[in-house]
Amino acid sequence: MIRELIAKNRTYRRFYQDVEVSQETLRELIDLARLSSTGGNLQSLKFVLSQTLETNKRIFKTLKWAGYYKDWDGPEEGERPSAYVVVLHDQSISKGFFWDHGIAVQSILLGATEKGLGGCQFNSIDRVALAQELHLPEHFAIATVIALGKPKEVVVIEEVNESGDIKYWRDQQGIHHVPKRALDDLIFKVEA
């Protein structure tokens, strides 16, 4: 059951932009992050919810899409995300935040997948510009951004081939291919 949801939760970069994601839906997703584990139970992550055309635009222009696609700058108008969650680290609570952003994002995206939505997580963010766009107080650092919407593309997982190349790629039909390493290649066997 959880395996199916995890397998279905792929990274999507094109969306049915006219399908809205409600404020209530975003709050339900943040509540999943709230219920998840955080290092030392510090709960130092905060969240900006965006699902209006205006704030979505402010966020979109600070993101760099799909590093391995050299000739694609991101989704065109009409295929852009309907919503975003900006994950902030509240530095007035703690110095660091361990792995909390990974856990929070996985909970949020699994919840989104269950609702028929999908998303994409960003590290390539113009953080200075985004902090200005959102008028963030200085004690907030931007940990990551999640784009959300109803996916408008097909993503398939396949095995890494002999070349060992893990770069995702898009075929002529627009299908996004993601090479994954084999299970045995991820396990390090300890000597007795």
Add this chain to the structure above:
Amino acid sequence: MIRELIAKNRTYRRFYQDVEVSQETLRELIDLARLSSTGGNLQSLKFVLSQTLETNKRIFKTLKWAGYYKDWDGPEEGERPSAYVVVLHDQSISKGFFWDHGIAVQSILLGATEKGLGGCQFNSIDRVALAQELHLPEHFAIATVIALGKPKEVVVIEEVNESGDIKYWRDQQGIHHVPKRALDDLIFKVEA
């Protein structure tokens, strides 16, 4: 559905040590991490699976348990984890690993919860000692450790009270209490 699983997935520190976790179960859990997102699709995390008394002992002695419990050094013999997953960063693949350990651990622990197991994630690890115990090659760095087993304690979530104290605590019945911030306290509202 995913909400119930996330709510049930609490941090457990005492286990029915005689309930074994099979190698096959651990492999199924690692496969959930394998199917999960990784930054740039780099897949630089590797995993050590431990479920024998001997390797479990080697790992146990390098862990520091429950930072907020000043008078408790961890579970006694008989209540210790039946298994561990040591999450490694393979530095021959990439310099960093983004939020990958958080995502991987959340997938693993949600899978464990579904199977009636539970666990605890560690950052307080004697990494030098553990690398020696496991004879890790130099290109591996220890990202985190997950202890796993059949939980032998009750964990309850409650609201953070007026003091704002987020420290978890154990009552006289041995019930572990985890104060969580309210949803509205996690949401930062952006000015228009």
